Amino acid sequence: MEPMRNFAPSEEYWQQVEAIAARLNIPLIIDEISMGFRINCGGSHLKLGINPDIAVFSKAMANGYAMAAVIGKSKWMDAAQTSFISSTMWTERVGPTAALATINYYEQHQVHEHLAVIGAKIKDGWLSLAQKHGLEIHVSGIDALCHFSLKNENFLTLKSYFIEKMLEQGVLATNMFYCMYAHKEHHVETYLKAVDNAFSAIADAIENPELLAHVIPSTSGFKRLN
Numbered sequence: 120m121e122p123m124r125n126f127a128p129s130e131e132y133w134q135q136v137e138a139i140a141a142r143l144n145i146p147l148i149i150d151e152i153s154m155g156f157r158i159n160c161g162g163s164h165l166k167l168g169i170n171p172d173i174a175v176f177s178k179a180m181a182n183g184y185a186m187a188a189v190i191g192k193s194k195w196m197d198a199a200q201t202s203f204i205s206s207t208m209w210t211e212r213v214g215p216t217a218a219l220a221t222i223n224y225y226e227q228h229q230v231h232e233h234l235a236v237i238g239a240k241i242k243d244g245w246l247s248l249a250q251k252h253g254l255e256i257h258v259s260g261i262d263a264l265c266h267f268s269l270k271n272e273n274f275l276t277l278k279s280y281f282i283e284k285m286l287e288q289g290v291l292a293t294n295m296f297y298c299m300y301a302h303k304e305h306h307v308e309t310y311l312k313a314v315d316n317a318f319s320a321i322a323d324a325i326e327n328p329e330l331l332a333h334v335i336p337s338t339s340g341f342k343r344l345n
Contacts, residue, residue: 121150122163125259133169146172146195155179157234157263160225182221186214230300231263237307238262238298244311251315252322266295269321273328275336277321283334284317293337 120136122128140147149171154163156179164171173191180186190196224230239262249256255270269277278294285292290313324330 122154122167148173150175152177159231181214181217184214184217186218233300234263234298237302238265240307241296248315248318252318263298276331276334278337279334281317284320285313288313
């Protein structure tokens with residue numbers, strides 16, 4: 120299970136989940152691949168008060184280098200001692216080196232605090248610019264992993280139009296923003312200036328649907344498989 124995504128779960132929720140896992144004698148495995156290193160240095164379960172049996176990390180831990188880690192309690196991890204685990208790249212050192220360097224840098228610079236500040240500015244910008252152009256918008260997600268949707272039945276077409284209008288200004292963006300330490304204040308200013316123009320174009324398109332005649336709607340996650 121992921122520890123959280125768009126909003127933090129209640130403490131009571133995870134207490135119940137942990138109780139169920141204990142009753143059934145199955146491991147509670149927390150997927151930190153997306154949430155790890157987003158709100159703190161390490162697993163978000165540490166900050167959320169979750170007590171997993173196993174936690175899995177990847178991507179952010181080594182700043183994009185091919186690296187993953189599975190950590191856990193000995194009751195479950197000791198199974199590796201009685202099973203066969205093989206790897207072509209046993210002695211490859213780039214991933215572990217990148218992970219150690221990334222974690223050290225993260226701790227020294229408290230990267231999660233920067234992610235929260237930058238992400239909050241983006242969310243506030245979306246809301247204020249949507250209000251400026253008379254758009255009904257819904258913003259969700261934690262500050263470091265946020266996204267918006269327009270309250271319009273034609274949202275998937277408007278999303279594609281937003282991407283198009285951002286690209287015309289030299290900004291590659293969709294309706295999501297995954298913050299990085301490399302994002303600085305001037306990047307936010309450039310981005311939100313482009314959003315201002317894109318939202319203006321969307322407001323015009325809502326009033327004049329013919330402007331969207333050439334636009335191919337975006338797909339909607341797993342709904343495309345229905």
